[in-house]
Amino acid sequence: MMLASLLFPLLFAGDTKPGPTPNLLAIRVGKAETIAKGTIEHAVILIENGKIVTIGEDLPIERGIPVLDRPDWVVMPGLVNAYSRLGLDSEGGDDMSAEVKASAELYAAAEDFQEVVKYGVTTLGLYPAGNGVPGQACAIRPLGKSKEELLLADGCYLKMISRATPSAKKLFQDGFKKADEYADKEKKAREKFDKDKKGKKDDKKEEKKEEPKTSANAPKQADAVEIEGAAARAQGEAAAQEPAAAEDPKPDEKKDDGFVPPEPEPKAKPWVDLRSGKLRGLVSINNAAEYVHFQDAIGKETFSWDLRLVVQRESDIFYVLDKQCYDLEYDGIGDKKCRVVMEPVLSVTPGTMRNRNLALELSKAGAKIVFIPRNDTLQNAKNWLANVGEMVGASLDRNVALRAVTLEPAELLGVEKRVGSLEKGKDANLLFYSGDPLEPTSKLQAVMLDGRFVHGEVKL
Amino acid sequence: MISTNRIERFVVGALLALLAFPVTGHAWQEGDEKKDESADKKKEEPDKWFVVKNAEIHTGTGSVLRDAMLVAKNGKIDEIGHDLDVPPDAKVLDAQGLRVYPGLVAISSAGLVGQATSDFGDTVNPFNSNMILGLATGITTTGIGNAAVKLKRFSIKDLVVRDRIFSVFSWSARNPSGKRSLREKFQSASAYLRDYRAWEEKVKKDKELKEPQKKNVDTTVLAVLKGESTAKFNANERDDLLGIAHLAQEFGFRPVIEGCVEGWTVADELGRAGAMAIVTPRDRRPKDEALVRDGGSSIENAAILHRSGVAVAVVPGTESVDLGGLVGRDIMHLPIEAGFAIRGGLPEDAGLASITTTSARILGVQHRVGSLEVGKDCDLIVVDKDLLHYEAFVQWTVIDGKVVYDKQKELYFAHIRPRADAPAEPKKLDKGETEPKPDADKPKEGEEPKDGEKKGDEKKNGEGDGEKKGG
Amino acid sequence: MSGARTSTRTAVGASTALEAVSSTRRSVSLRARMLALVAAGLLAACSATRHATPEPGDRPDLSPLRPGETGHALLCGRIITADDADRMLTSGLILVRNGRIAYVGERRPVPAGYEVLDCGDQWAMPGMVDLHSHVHSGGFMDVNDMVIPVNPELRTAPAVVPGNPLIKLACASGITTLFGIPGSGTSHSGFGIVYKTKVHASFEDCVVRNPGGMKVAQAYNPERRAGDFGATRAGLGAILEDINDKAVAANRQGRRDIALENLQKVHRRELPVLIHSAGSDSWAAATRMWHNTYHTDCVLSHGCFDAHMTAPWIAETGVKINAGPRTMDYVVTRDGAITGTAAKYVAAGVKSVSLNTDAPVMPQEELFLQGSMSARLGADSYLMMRAVTIEPAKQFNLSHRLGSLEVGKDADIVLRTGSPLDPRARVERVYIDGELQYDRARDGQWF
Structure with a gap:
């Protein structure tokens, strides 16, 4: 170790500001919360070129590899805040702008991005502002020189706001009507294609009137970053969540005969994608009533969705945990096994001062918890993990809690192959704590983003 | 849900029904209709049976069945009587020692299904605590805005029993031109209707005949004259009430009059006009001392109107739930308000009707709710004593054959005279609470001897000096 | 005093004369009462014909009426x-x-x-008794003189309109006696009057005791206005303590301060005090001040919101409770239960619980409904009947005349x-x- 530090004296010159990190680095810590594979005691993590090469208990370290040895520290994956407007300030979408993307607002030099990393947030999911159906979220790494460098994935989820009003419910139906129109259009194109094909065989003179420029399945240039992973994952989950969706004939299946479906209108595309499973909905609700009205609004429409539950002081969401308990007309949140994006905060039974831990209740009912800071401000990003700790103090399972700030939000954003856990091949986004990350007394000693220390005091 | 959606669903349902008919036609022709029907149902969903047994059933139509049963199938009352068969898989409620009444029909209320006054299917909050308290009062259907809506807890489907019930008009001595113009509207609509009906007859023979001009005919007034909607007025003063009565008699419609404070002074005229009244017996309005005639409010209003043939529904002064601490004047005390009408001389059965059958009739939903027939x-309540007694608590509320309120399972009243079958600690409907409930006061056991009902059978009062009450 | 009564009293002579001067003395001052009884006894002994008007404690009189008696x-x-x-x-x-x-x-x-x-x-x-009522003037007028916070020289007596429409309604509902008091806008609002709800009667015919008792407002209203001082509990407390100390000092020195005359009686326990107070904080403070510190004959009135939380402690002190117009709490305790406050007091062992309407906050004629609703929410209905008849009479030392059929x-x-x-x-x-x-x-x- 001494040798190592001598070898890289220049790299770790500064005490508080991290210097350059070696490309190849071994880390030995007291404990690693891998999220994916539990806790590893005496963990050794090897990092190369910004990726985790290997992780395990007490692994031997090859000579010559620089080693960061901190037997008292605990390491965990960088936090993923999947639902934020940090660094964004425009009034993006309006009531019905599913095509709007938060990525369009991205400004790489936003100060908040520089700051939030210091609190351990290494991945952000950013959504467009607005009411109704304001648009689609993107996933970013907060540090980078350009928008492209920041962007991990785009079209991560479509934010939709459900309210118990006729107009709000109609928005969803109007949206899917667009998808219906497209389905009609596609059907006609298909018929025409078949007829033309037949006609071509018979008479080659007939020419195509309309030639779609690109395939509906091929991501557009702007979406190109990592979207395949997100899409595939969304499709997979859609199949799991809504078996009916999987049975729907996919346009892909008819690909081999050379038919290229027409490109949907930009306004229609998100709805077509929702239906086909390429896009997931994130439906914002405040209470139980808005949940059932959302269910009513979408009717038999099958698409994959998660929930954004705004946890209010008095919340009645426990009424819709499962269908059985209150003999509901719709499956409960737990039955759907969807994700619930929520603040780590206790609430009370309405009209009373009886505390309840809704995250615990939702989790027990079968839902997956995604925690976000209590408020979308830097100050709350700082207290985020401590607040999650309070939820664990109020009986929430520790593993659920840790997952809810790392892997679960990563999956929501469709970037779970890159971030959210300490696993071989993933981005080396690591947080180093002086103790248990959920203990308020533990100090965040250092933050590593893509294998590079970006915050904290680190001496090899 | 969105109305178009509902219509679609209805159309689809109707189509399915049409399709189903030829398929099952054989069985039907064999005269085994019932069997066929149930067989057809089984494919979708099994019948849902609900039974109340051992109850004193007050049907709301005047009859009382002791130790009786009520059987409901798929939310509708199937049978009422003694020693009925309990279908297997039926949900059975044992109402031993308790009374069953029809679910109450609040002629008007606020906030029980959320804050909206229209589009209930899209706005109702079926988890609303006010709804629970409405159900705790025994209310299963309420007039809100212009609709009759059920307090279907946990459900947002099929809660509107009837929509667009009333056409609301104003008739006030303070607005003479308004009165004149309303009268003119009735005149022209009435003339049009007469011409139209004549044309309807004639056109059968002469197909060329032109339909009468509908121009300048007020459609709301026309709807009233055609009987499609009910004319509703908010009026309190004698002269206005008389004016409305005369208008109604002239044009042949039955007005609903809300308020009707001085109705008792012109009850005969209102009765002759077939008026229906929505009154608050405790309304207080001093008499205009400048006038020689009777005036102002009277506790006897409901009784006098009733005696004159006016259908009377009762509503409390505060139509919303009030938990501020002043007890006895809000919608949670609907039966208490009816009690004040009885105080003024309304017979007990008319008092019960004023919050069940009569209110259902005024809302035009009496074919579905208001009585047990x-x-x-199957909207009913199970009550521990005479519903109109001030200590009576609704123990269970049932809507469409489904228990939607159980006193012992909610925190609100569980601690007050807990039911014998209830666990000592009120069972929490809400799961996951992290704090224990503080000790509730232990209510006293036993009945009050000096407080027995007229028809009560538990009069403990002996002769001579009464017994001492345990303090 | 009723016509019938006055006439019978006249016949008794000296004792009635005493009472005619001040009914208060007869009712409250034991000494005066003893004197009156002795005088009456002497007179009866002297006179050959003992008069037949029954007195409290008498044995039932089943003798025939004599001429002139009704x-x-x-x-x-x-x-x-x-x-x-x-x-x-x-x-x-x-x-x-x-x-x-x-x-x-x-x-x-x-x-x-x-x-x-x-x-x-x-x-x-028995005719019902409401100790917290503001209908004596026929409405919500004349409740507070909102200029200064301390008004020990004020009385409601000049504001009484006998037989006004609200009093008539009270009578028609079965209420026969009211304590008509000033409002709670000022800390020390003045002295109320105990009067009967006769429909056609003069002021003199209605009065039972004047002043009948004192009204103070401990919190939850007086802080709103009436002077600059006393916007906080600390200020309100200081205002009341200051005036109480003055009256106590006057009593100790045997001095008669005209402005404090009636307040001095309160501190000699010759007049009761009804304390407008609500919430657990204010109830505790009121009990400490009027019971523990000044040892007055006090009745805690209102007890809205979460005041019922103090019930076990109040029960220990033995302080009398006059609950209403709010008889239920849900929004302050917030434990999910709808709490009938009277039931809570009774269960906690408070011996003396009466109910009020604070009319016209609750309509005067609905005093009985305060009892019904308290019974509905868990209290014993017989006790609640007592809470609108004999209990308030006892609380105001009027039970020798009112509140029960004896x-x-x-x-x-x-x-x-x-x-x-x-x-x-x-x-x-x-x-x-x-x-x-x-x-x-x-x-x-x-x-």
Whole structure:
């Protein structure tokens, strides 16, 4: 170790500001919360070129590899805040702008991005502002020189706001009507294609009137970053969540005969994608009533969705945990096994001062918890993990809690192959704590983003 | 849900029904209709049976069945009587020692299904605590805005029993031109209707005949004259009430008059006009001392109107739930308000009707709710004593054959005279609470001897000096 | 004082003269009362004909009426006496003689001279008493002189409009005695009057005790205005302590301060004090000040919001509670239960619980409904009947005259068609001092 530090004296010159990190680095810590594979005691993590090469208990370290040895520290994956407007300030979408993307607002030099990393947030999911159906979220790494460098994935989820009003419910139906129109259009194109094909065989003179420029399945240039992973994952989950969706004939299946479906209108595309499973909905609700009205609004429409539950002081969401308990007309949140994006905060039974831990209740009912800071401000990003700790103090399972700030939000954003856990091949986004990350007394000693220390005091 | 959606669903349902008919036609022709029907149902969903047994059933139509049963199938009352068969898989409620009444129909209320006054299917909050308290009061259907809506807890489907019930008009001595113009509207609509009906007859023979001009005919007034909607007025003063009565008699419609404070002074005229009244017996309005005639409010209003043939529904002064601490004047005390009408001389059965059958009739939903009769909705309440007694608590509320309120399972009243079958600690409906409930006061056991009902059978009062009450 | 009463008293001579000067002295000052009794006794001994107007503690008088005396015999379906033996009779008899009750009990042959009234199966009960009422002036007027926070020289007596429409309604509902008091806008609002709800009567005929007691407002209102000082609990406390200390000092020095005269009586326990107070914080503070510190004859009034949380502690102190107009708490305690506050006090062991309307906050005529609703929310309905009859009378040291049907007491009798707390039961007749003040058959139904 001494040798190592001598070898890289220049790299770790500064005490508080991290210097350059070696490309190849071994880390030995007291404990690693891998999220994916539990806790590893005496963990050794090897990092190369910004990726985790290997992780395990007490692994031997090859000579010559620089080693960061901190037997008292605990390491965990960088936090993923999947639902934020940090660094964004425009009034993006309006009531019905599913095509709007938060990525369009991205400004790489936003100060908040520089700051939030210091609190351990290494991945952000950013959504467009607005009411109704304001648009689609993107996933970013907060540090980078350009928008492209920041962007991990785009079209991560479509934010939709459900309210118990006729107009709000109609928005969803109007949206899917667009998808219906497209389905009609596609059907006609298909018929025409078949007829033309037949006609071509018979008479080659007939020419195509309309030639779609690109395939509906091929991501557009702007979406190109990592979207395949997100899409595939969304499709997979859609199949799991809504078996009916999987049975729907996919346009892909008819690909081999050379038919290229027409490109949907930009306004229609998100709805077509929702239906086909390429896009997931994130439906914002405040209470139980808005949940059932959302269910009513979408009717038999099958698409994959998660929930954004705004946890209010008095919340009645426990009424819709499962269908059985209150003999509901719709499956409960737990039955759907969807994700619930929520603040780590206790609430009370309405009209009373009886505390309840809704995250615990939702989790027990079968839902997956995604925690976000209590408020979308830097100050709350700082207290985020401590607040999650309070939820664990109020009986929430520790593993659920840790997952809810790392892997679960990563999956929501469709970037779970890159971030959210300490696993071989993933981005080396690591947080180093002086103790248990959920203990308020533990100090965040250092933050590593893509294998590079970006915050904290680190001496090899 | 969105109305178009509902219509679609209805159309689809109707189509399915049409399709189903030829398929099952054989069985039907064999005269085994019932069997066929149930067989057809089984494919989708099994019948849902609900039974109340051992109850004193007050049907709301005047009859009382002791130790009786009520059987409901798929939310509708199937049978009421003694020693009925309990279908297997039926949900059975044992109402031993308790009374069953029809679910109450609040002629008007606020906030029980959320804050909206229209589009209930899209706005109702079926988890609303006010709804629970409405159900705790025994209310199963309420007039809100212009609709009759059920307090279907946990459900947002099929809660509107009837929509667009009333056409609301104003008739006030303070607005003479308004009165004149309303009268003119009735005149022209009435003339049009006469011409139209004549044309309807004639056109059968002469197909060329032109339909009468509908121009300048007020459609709301026309709807009233055609009987499609009910004319509703908010009026209190004698002269206005008389004016409305005369208008109604002239044009042949039955007005609903809300308020009707001085109705008792012109009850005969209102009765002759077939008026229906929505009154608050405790309304207080001093008499205009400048006038020689009777005036102002009277506690006897409901009784006098009733005696004159006016259908009377009762509503409390505060139509919303009030938990501020002043007890006895809000919608949670609907039966208490009816009690004040009885105080003023309204017979007990008319008092019960004023919050069940009569209110249902005024809302035009009496074919479905308001009384316990075969074929009607199974909306009922199980009460521990005479419903109109001030200590009576609703123990269970049932809507469409489904228990939606159980006193012992909610925190609100569980601690007050807990039911014998209830666990000592009120069972929490809400799961996951992290704090224990503080000790509730232990209510006293036993009945009050000096407080027995007229028809009560538990009069403990002996002769001579009464017994001492345990303090 | 009623006509009947005045005349009988005149006959007694010296004792009535005493009372005519100040009814207060007779009711509250034990010494004066003793004197009066002694005088009466002496007179009776001297006179050959002992007068037959019943006195409290007398044995039932079943003798025939003498010439010049008036008497009614009420044959009732049931009688709720609200006496300390909690006697309730089915099919009983009440004899009213010269405005007082001469007999309550099982049916007996009616002595000669009585006018007999068969009330069928109607229930007889004592006239109700409301200690917290603002209807004496006929509305919500004249409740507070909102200039300075301390007003020990004010009285409500000048504001009384006897037989005003609200008083008439009160009478028609079976309320026969009210404590008409100033409002809670000022810390020390002045002195109220105990009066009867006679429909047609002069001020003098109605007064039971004037001043009847003191009204102070401990919190939850006086902080709103009336002067610059006293916007906080600290300020309000200081205001009341300051004036109390002055009165105590005057008493100690045997000095008569005209402005503080009545307050001095409060500190000699000659007059009770009704304390407007709510919430657990203010109830505790009020009890500490008026009971623990100044040892006054105090009644805690209102007790809204979460004041019921202090019930066990109040029970220990023995302080009297006059609950209302709010009789339920849900929004302050917030434990999910709808708490009937009266039930809570009774369960905690508070011995003396009465109910009020704070009329016109709750309509005056709905005092009985305060009892019904408290019973509905868990309290014993018999106790709640007592809470609107004998309990308030006891709390204000008026139980020798009011609150129950007992020999020698004022014949304030209500006849109803049913149970006292049942809203469906009509009031048929109301007697005050033996006079028929309201008769539904004669006057029409007022309520």
